[in-house]
Amino acid sequence: MANYNxxxxxxxxxxxxxxxxxxxxxxxxxxxxxxxxxxxxxxxxLKTGRVWDRTFKSGESIEAADVMDLNMEYLYTDGExxxxxxxxxTFEQYGADLSAVGDCIKWLKEQEIxxxxxxxxxxxxxAAPNFVDLEVTETDPGxxxxxxxxxxxxAILATGATVRVPLFIEQGEFLKIDTRSGEYVSRA
Amino acid sequence: xxxLPKADISQHHQLHQLRNRAKVISQIxxxxxxxxxxxxxxxxxxxxxxxxxxxxxxxxxxxxxxTSIGHSMYLMSSPEYAMKRLLAAGSGCIYQIAKAFxxxxxxxxxxxxxxxxxxxxLDFTLEQLMQEVANLIDIVLMDEVLExxxxxxxxxxxxxxxxxxxxASDDAIQAKAxxxxxxxxxxxxxRDTWLDLLMSHCIEPQLxxxxxxxxxxxxxxxxxxxxxxxxxxKVARRFEVYVNGIELANGYHELTDAQxxxxxxxxxxxxxxxxxxxxxxxxxxxxxxxxAGLPECSGVALGVERLLMLASGEKDIAKVMAFNHHLA
Numbered sequence: 001m002a003n004y005n006x007x008x009x010x011x012x013x014x015x016x017x018x019x020x021x022x023x024x025x026x027x028x029x030x031x032x033x034x035x036x037x038x039x040x041x042x043x044x045x046l047k048t049g050r051v052w053d054r055t056f057k058s059g060e061s062i063e064a065a066d067v068m069d070l071n072m073e074y075l076y077t078d079g080e081x082x083x084x085x086x087x088x089x090t091f092e093q094y095g096a097d098l099s100a101v102g103d104c105i106k107w108l109k110e111q112e113i114x115x116x117x118x119x120x121x122x123x124x125x126x127a128a129p130n131f132v133d134l135e136v137t138e139t140d141p142g143x144x145x146x147x148x149x150x151x152x153x154x155a156i157l158a159t160g161a162t163v164r165v166p167l168f169i170e171q172g173e174f175l176k177i178d179t180r181s182g183e184y185v186s187r188a
Numbered sequence: 189x190x191x192l193p194k195a196d197i198s199q200h201h202q203l204h205q206l207r208n209r210a211k212v213i214s215q216i217x218x219x220x221x222x223x224x225x226x227x228x229x230x231x232x233x234x235x236x237x238x239x240x241x242x243x244x245x246x247x248x249x250x251x252x253x254x255t256s257i258g259h260s261m262y263l264m265s266s267p268e269y270a271m272k273r274l275l276a277a278g279s280g281c282i283y284q285i286a287k288a289f290x291x292x293x294x295x296x297x298x299x300x301x302x303x304x305x306x307x308x309x310l311d312f313t314l315e316q317l318m319q320e321v322a323n324l325i326d327i328v329l330m331d332e333v334l335e336x337x338x339x340x341x342x343x344x345x346x347x348x349x350x351x352x353x354x355x356a357s358d359d360a361i362q363a364k365a366x367x368x369x370x371x372x373x374x375x376x377x378x379r380d381t382w383l384d385l386l387m388s389h390c391i392e393p394q395l396x397x398x399x400x401x402x403x404x405x406x407x408x409x410x411x412x413x414x415x416x417x418x419x420x421x422k423v424a425r426r427f428e429v430y431v432n433g434i435e436l437a438n439g440y441h442e443l444t445d446a447q448x449x450x451x452x453x454x455x456x457x458x459x460x461x462x463x464x465x466x467x468x469x470x471x472x473x474x475x476x477x478x479x480a481g482l483p484e485c486s487g488v489a490l491g492v493e494r495l496l497m498l499a500s501g502e503k504d505i506a507k508v509m510a511f512n513h514h515l516a
Contacts, residue, residue, distance in 0.1 A: 031293060033435055035388075
């Protein structure tokens with residue numbers, strides 16, 4: 001792969017650091033009026049999700065990472081791998097293991113489109129869309145007429161995720177969930 | 189009437205920043221007029237560039253009419269050399285609002301072309317000049333009442349990192365930096381680079397809102413004279429000003445010794461070649477001016493865009509410029 005020099009650093013750049021693919025979240029040029037220039041980067045390890053500050057000397061270069069974010073449809077799991085298919089009409093399939101799927105496992109729904117991050121052509125991360133519609137599989141019976149603000153109760157969704165929902169929600173209803181906060185938004 | 193293409197206005201909805209800039213420039217001129225400091229104007233393009241190992245001049249080629257032979261010249265990284273030549277020629281106290289150029293410097297607080305307010309005060313001590321800098325900043329940032337702190341470089345390191353930057357061993361400085369900053373550097377990295385790392389990453393964010401740092405390590409003297417501090421350590425008679433963690437200005441009790449100036453030019457070039465940078469010829473006109481006699485003085489350079497950023501609360505230098513280097 002190519003190398004990037006510190007003067008080419010910008011947010012979104014994917015690079016290799018200590019053997020792991022990382023993404024630059026934020027880049028800042030730091031230089032005292034009299035003294036050495038540095039480039040300070042908020043770095044995210046794409047495998048572990050760890051975010052930290054890494055500093056580079058001016059002129060330092062690092063290897064680019066062969067990382068791509070692709071839209072893929074979730075198909076099914078065989079228990080070991082979660083299978084996705086490219087949403088570009090090629091029908092090409094990729095199997096992501098549990099470490100790649102990570103927390104997104106709570107929001108995986110068949111036929112939904114996810115962003116799968118490939119490193120050297122293998123999935124290393126899966127990101128859910130901001131909102132997914134999921135069915136309630138288990139919750140206490142709804143309280144008739146209680147549509148006002150106030151109470152909430154736990155509900156288990158088809159994916160196994162548990163969210164707090166208003167008291168009037170019934171089993172079998174479809175709900176719009178914000179996957180970033182894991183919170184109920186509305187009925188779907 | 190300022191006319192900009194529509195696209196520029198949509199990208200640059202900061203026309204009010206141009207008015208703010210004009211106001212601050214007029215405040216600066218009034219400040220110095222009241223103190224009888226003469227405004228001067230020195231060349232932006234010069235035969236000599238700065239030798240400071242951490243500052244890169246932008247080279248340009250001048251081709252006289254009728255020839256095809258280009259002369260290498262430089263856009264000035266600061267008007268310092270030229271202003272010192274005026275001081276040596278008997279100008280008295282002077283100031284300049286100058287365009288300055290530095291290669292490679294671009295970021296949220298840096299634009300390769302920027303504005304320096306540089307001024308020199310005859311017979312001023314560094315303390316007197318620090319006070320004058322504080323007075324000027326107070327006038328421009330009049331909405332904020334700043335409580336000024338004056339910390340020595342040593343005190344800043346002791347307060348924030350519990351280490352004495354003047355007496356600690358090279359290994360201790362390096363270990364301190366590596367404990368706080370994730371970076372990979374050779375063991376041969378100079379002590380000052382580790383100190384710069386600690387200063388920019390650990391200390392600047394922890395400084396009081398308005399703070400002068402003075403008495404730098406002698407190795408970071410640049411064009412300041414050196415002296416002995418109250419604990420007997422050799423220090424550079426230099427200061428920097430920080431407001432809200434932003435470095436605003438850099439001042440010196442000016443070096444007047446021509447011989448030492450020549451030695452520093454030579455040392456700069458030793459450092460430059462260690463960094464694989466091209467050596468810069470010593471500005472013989474500056475050395476000649478020092479030989480003729482630079483009067484006792486203190487001088488300071490203040491980043492005008494940085495001051496405008498503070499005055500308007502902007503975090504990005506592009507917001508206080510008509511066009512940053514991408515749009516120039």
